[in-house]
Every structure is written in structure tokens, then in C-alpha cells.
Amino acid sequence: MRRAAIAALLVLTLLPWTRPATAQLLVAELSQREVAVTTGFSGAELLVFGTSAGEAAGPGGDVIVTLRGPNAPVVVRRKVRVAGIWLNGPSERFDAAPSFYAVASTRPVEAILPVEERRRLRIGLASLPLSPRGRIEDPTFRQALLELKQDQRLYEEDAEGVQIAADRLFHARLFLPPAVIPGLYRVEILLVRDGRVMAARDLPLTVVRAGTSAEIWHIAREEPLAYGVAAVFLAAFAGWLGSVLFRR
Amino acid sequence: MLVYLPIAEMSVDALLVVGIGLVVGLLSGLFGVGGGFLMTPLLMFIGVPSAVAVATSANQTMGASVSGLIAHWRRGNVDIKMGSVLTAGGLVGSAIGVQLFRLIRQIGQVDLVVAVFYVVVLGIVGGLMVAESARAVLRRRKQVRRRLHEHFWMHGLPLKTRFRQSRLYISVIPPLLIGFGIGLLSAVMGVGGGFVLVPAMIYLLGIPTGVVIGTSLFQVVFVTAAVTVMQAVSTQSVDIILALLLMAGAVAGAQFGAALGSRLRGEETRGLLGLLVLAVAVELAWGLLRRPEQLYTLGPAL
Numbered sequence: 038m039r040r041a042a043i044a045a046l047l048v049l050t051l052l053p054w055t056r057p058a059t060a061q062l063l064v065a066e067l068s069q070r071e072v073a074v075t076t077g078f079s080g081a082e083l084l085v086f087g088t089s090a091g092e093a094a095g096p097g098g099d100v101i102v103t104l105r106g107p108n109a110p111v112v113v114r115r116k117v118r119v120a121g122i123w124l125n126g127p128s129e130r131f132d133a134a135p136s137f138y139a140v141a142s143t144r145p146v147e148a149i150l151p152v153e154e155r156r157r158l159r160i161g162l163a164s165l166p167l168s169p170r171g172r173i174e175d176p177t178f179r180q181a182l183l184e185l186k187q188d189q190r191l192y193e194e195d196a197e198g199v200q201i202a203a204d205r206l207f208h209a210r211l212f213l214p215p216a217v218i219p220g221l222y223r224v225e226i227l228l229v230r231d232g233r234v235m236a237a238r239d240l241p242l243t244v245v246r247a248g249t250s251a252e253i254w255h256i257a258r259e260e261p262l263a264y265g266v267a268a269v270f271l272a273a274f275a276g277w278l279g280s281v282l283f284r285r
Numbered sequence: 286m287l288v289y290l291p292i293a294e295m296s297v298d299a300l301l302v303v304g305i306g307l308v309v310g311l312l313s314g315l316f317g318v319g320g321g322f323l324m325t326p327l328l329m330f331i332g333v334p335s336a337v338a339v340a341t342s343a344n345q346t347m348g349a350s351v352s353g354l355i356a357h358w359r360r361g362n363v364d365i366k367m368g369s370v371l372t373a374g375g376l377v378g379s380a381i382g383v384q385l386f387r388l389i390r391q392i393g394q395v396d397l398v399v400a401v402f403y404v405v406v407l408g409i410v411g412g413l414m415v416a417e418s419a420r421a422v423l424r425r426r427k428q429v430r431r432r433l434h435e436h437f438w439m440h441g442l443p444l445k446t447r448f449r450q451s452r453l454y455i456s457v458i459p460p461l462l463i464g465f466g467i468g469l470l471s472a473v474m475g476v477g478g479g480f481v482l483v484p485a486m487i488y489l490l491g492i493p494t495g496v497v498i499g500t501s502l503f504q505v506v507f508v509t510a511a512v513t514v515m516q517a518v519s520t521q522s523v524d525i526i527l528a529l530l531l532m533a534g535a536v537a538g539a540q541f542g543a544a545l546g547s548r549l550r551g552e553e554t555r556g557l558l559g560l561l562v563l564a565v566a567v568e569l570a571w572g573l574l575r576r577p578e579q580l581y582t583l584g585p586a587l
Contacts (some may be wrong), residue, residue, distance in 0.1 A: 062306050074289065075289065076289050076291075076526070077287065077288065078289040078296060079287040079289070079296050080296075092302075093293065099450065106468065108587065109585070110585070110586035111583055111585060111586055112393065112584050112585070112586045113581055113582070113583055114393055114582050114584065115580055115581050116580050116581070116582070117579050118576075121574060122397075122574065123395070123573060123574070123575075123576065123577050124394065124397045124573075125394055125397065128393060132586075135311050177581075178581070181455065181580075181581035181583075182581075182583065184581075185579075185581060185582070185583040186583070214292065215287075215289060215295055215296040216295060219293070247290075249291075250289050250290075250291035250526070252289075253286060253291040253292070253525055253526065254291045256294065257291070257292055257517065257521055257523070257525075258521060261517050261518040261521055262514065262517070262518055264517050264523070264525075265513055265514035265515070265516070265517030265518055265523060266514060267525070268344050268513050268514075268517060268523050268525050268528065269344070269347065269510045269513050269514060269531065271348075271525065271528070272345065272347045272348030272351065272510075272513070272528060272532065273347070273351050273506075273510075274346050274350065275348045275351075275529065275532040275533075276347070276348040276349060276350065276351025276352040276354075276355070276532075276536070277352070277355060278353060278536070279348075279352045279532075279536030279537075279539070279540075280351070280352040280355040280356060281361045282536075283537075283540045284538075
């Protein structure tokens with residue numbers, strides 16, 4: 038009985054100091070927890086905002102916001118010239134490439150965190166653990182993957198993407214282009230001071246197909262035969278309608 | 286206005302796509318062909334993945350051909366028996382073509398194979414068309430008459446059948462083979478194949494010009510319908526939204542094209558079409574030969 042009471046007291050007194058302690062140093066939220074890919078989808082802007090408190094607040098602190106999409110295996114191919122014709126030659130397969138990766142920070146991430154920390158936390162395009170599955174150890178494929186993804190705005194690094202007001206209120210805007218794939222995304226917010234992570238927050242974001250485009254996609258995947266037949270009838274109907282509309 | 290294409294997984298400007306449909310429809314109405322040979326490269330040019338461009342273009346061509354088929358059907362210009370034989374060959378060809386396409390896609394050479402098919406087929410057909418129409422224009426001046434019907438090895442083949450509406454008594458093997466070839470092209474290039482089928486029917490089979498267009502449309506409708514279903518099942522790359530947008534433009538364009546076409550002479554139209562076909566072939570050939578701006582490409586792992 039007494040032991041239990043002491044234990045309860047211990048838990049009560051320790052509670053604010055253990056797990057929630059770091060959480061209190063950093064409070065963050067997203068403008069939306071769900072992004073719907075509808076027929077009119079032309080990309081979405083996500084606002085990440087929050088505040089630091091206690092010992093984490095004050096001048097000199099940096100904030101890093103990352104947004105990561107689900108992994109999607111990709112193949113990078115290099116064109117080679119064979120008999121005067123350019124065709125796809127050697128290729129590398131990247132199994133663990135994130136489909137989407139964006140990082141925004143108050144300063145260049147290289148200036149905020151040392152390289153080991155960046156690699157451990159996977160912060161910044163240079164620290165993404167992209168290793169090809171093929172035998173060829175050619176870093177140009179990795180470089181090409183980063184560049185091609187950046188061209189599609191699927192990988193982004195914005196060294197001035199996080200704004201801080203009054204030394205504690207911060208916000209960042211991240212753009213999700215139309216090419217994002219649906220799935221579970223993760224937003225990670227890090228509060229850094231003197232090369233040390235003071236506090237971290239992890240927030241989930243779901244990208245879902247919605248509306249007509251979602252239904253079309255599902256039917257095309259799950260009922261391909263019915264989908265094909267429907268496409269044929271739709272085309273036939275459109276053709277018939279055209280011949281009726283323009284009959285003289 | 287941006288529209289998200291669910292299968293291509295990209296957003297496009299709806300007006301641009303309808304505009305492409307309109308232009309292709311205009312040309313197809315003008316020349317009496319489906320226009321798939323222009324549609325597929327144009328779609329790839331605006332960034333639609335080749336697989337989706339090919340499969341969707343077949344679907345679109347089918348819709349456009351239904352319009353034409355109905356018009357010819359009303360006038361009784363369709364040889365159903367000949368059309369059925371061509372279709373039978375076409376179905377076999379397209380079934381093999383779709384499997385071939387899937388194989389090529391797995392190897393990662395879709396862009397190359399589609400481009401090579403286009404360059405070879407369009408180069409030959411365009412060259413022949415231009416030469417033929419140049420000869421026709423010269424012949425008109427010289428007033429030399431061509432013999433209507435010539436006998437060659439083809440007429441010695443077995444399985445002879447009477448095609449009443451085409452006023453022909455020939456073996457079913459040549460139309461079956463022609464249908465097979467068109468089916469193959471249809472699956473790999475996403476075209477109806479009218480621009481190959483029509484000359485083949487006139488010059489190889491000797492079908493009277495009056496029933497050629499209607500009968501070729503008959504074959505094109507059924508083969509592109511089959512290609513659409515098979516592509517939907519095996520590569521899942523038919524984009525219904527894209528097809529609908531294209532058809533909206535194409536149906537209207539075809540009407541203007543047909544009105545415009547009635548003002549031009551037959552051989553002049555054919556010559557123009559030949560030049561257009563050649564131009565597309567040259568552009569695609571150039572694309573294969575010049576050094577690409579991006580040496581690396583990114584694709585999903587299949």
C-alpha cells in the first residue's frame with residue numbers, strides 16, 4: 038500500500054519531466070492532416086507551423102522541417118549511343134528511394150547539423166540513404182536520380198524555407214506537386230541549437246485519392262476487364278454522339 | 286484549367302488536350318484517317334508516359350472511328366465479310382502486339398521501340414504516298430490510264446472466297462495477313478492503322494475505292510476496341526479521362542476537317558497527308574539520332 042503510493046507519487050512527479058518534457062519545448066501543427074488527390078488536383082501547399090518554448094526558445098535556434106513520402110522503387114536509366122541511335126542502356130534500381138522528400142530550414146542544413154547527425158537523421162538530399170541494387174557502383178546514377186526528382190519538384194531542399202518570428206514562432210510552406218503518390222507521409226520538425234537536436238516532433242500526413250479519379254484508379258487496378266470494356270463503350274458512345282450531333 | 290489524369294498520374298491543361306484532339310480530328314476528317322499516328326507522339330510530347338499515350342490513343346481512335354463507321358454504314362459502304370476477315374487477322378495481331386508491348390515495357394525500351402516503329406512505318410508509308418500522289422498529278426497531265434486490275438502471285442493462293450460487295454474473288458490469306466500486321470501496329474503504336482490499311486486494301490487487294498474507307502473503319506473499330514481492353518488488362522495504362530478529353534476535341538475537329546476536305550482534290554489530299562506522315566517520321570528519327578538533353582531517365586521499377 039505504501040509502496041504503491043510512493044510509486045504513484047513518483048510517477049506523478051516524474052511524468053512532466055520525462056516524455057512530455059521535450060514535447061513542451063516544441064509545439065507544432067499542420068494546416069491539414071490529409072491531402073486529397075481529386076480530379077482537379079494541381080498540387081497542394083502544406084503549412085507547418087508551431088512554436089518553441091522554455092529553454093529551447095530564444096535567439097540562435099534553428100528549425101528543420103522535413104516531409105517524407107512513402108518509398109517507391111525507381112529505375113534510373115542512362116541513354117547510350119548504339120549504331121548512331123540513342124537508346125536506354127545501363128540502369129540502376131533504387132529500392133529505398135522515397136517517392137517524395139522535402140526539407141526546409143532556417144539556414145542551410147550543412148551549417149546547422151554536423152554530417153554524422155544529418156546522416157543519422159536523414160536530413161538533406163546529400164544524406165538520403167540511396168543505394169542502388171545493381172552491381173555498378175556509379176555515383177552518377179544517384180546524382181541523376183536526385184536531379185530528375187528535383188526537376189519534378191519531388192525532391193526539394195529550401196535553405197530559407199523556415200521563417201521564425203519573435204525567436205519562437207516558426208512556419209514553413211511545403212509544396213506537394215501533382216505527381217505525389219498517395220500513402221502515408223511523415224512531417225518531422227527538429228529544433229536545433231549548437232549542432233544538437235533539442236526537441237523533435239513527428240506528425241503524420243496522409244495523401245489519399247479522392248472523388249472520381251480515385252474510383253477510376255481503383256477500378257482500373259481491381260477490375261481491369263470491366264474498365265477496358267467500359268472505356269470501349271464510352272468511346273463508342275462518344276463517337277455515336279458525334280455522328281448524331283453533326284448529322285446533316 | 287488543370288485536370289488530374291488518374292492513370293497517367295499527372296495533371297494537364299484540359300484546354301491543351303482538347304486542342305490536340307481538335308487538331309488531330311481536323312486532320313483525320315480532312316484525310317479520312319484515324320489520326321492515331323499524330324496523337325501518340327503529341328501526347329508523349331506533352332509528357333504523358335509512352336505506355337499511357339499508346340493505350341489511350343487506341344481508345345480515342347476507336348471513338349473517332351465509330352463516328353465514321355456509322356456514316357459509311359448508312360450509305361452501305363461497308364463490306365462486312367471483308368471487314369470480318371481483316372478483323373480476325375487484326376485480333377490475333379493485336380493480341381500478340383499487346384504481349385510484345387508488355388515485354389518491351391519490362392525491358393525498359395518502350396520509348397525506343399515505339400519511336401523506331403513510327404520512323405519505319407511512317408517513313409515507308411509517307412514516302413509511298415508522296416510518290417504515288419506525285420505520279421497521279423503527273424498522270425493527270427499526261428492522260429495515261431492505269432490498268433484497273435493486275436494479276437500477280439497473290440491470286441494463286443488457296444482458300445478463295447467471294448467478297449460480293451468488293452466485287453472480288455480472292456484468297457482469304459492476304460486480307461488475314463494484312464489484318465494481322467495492322468493489329469500488331471495498332472497495339473505497339475496506338476494507331477488505328479487506317480493510313481496503312483487503306484493503301485494496302487486498294488493496291489494489294491484491289492478493293493474498290495468506294496467501300497475501302499467504310500470497310501477499313503469496320504476493322505479499325507473492332508481492333509482498337511480489342512487493343513483497348515487488352516491494354517487495360519495487361520498494362521493498365523488506358524486513361525479514360527484523357528481519352529474523353531481527346532474525343533471531345535476530335536469529334537468536333539473531324540467535322541471541320543471533312544468540310545475542308547471536300548474542297549480539295551483526292552491526289553492533293555493524299556500528297557499532303559503523305560508529307561505530314563513523313564514530317565512526323567523525320568521528327569521522330571531526329572529524336573533518336575540527336576544527343577538527348579537528358580542522358581538519364583527516371584522510371585518506376587516494374
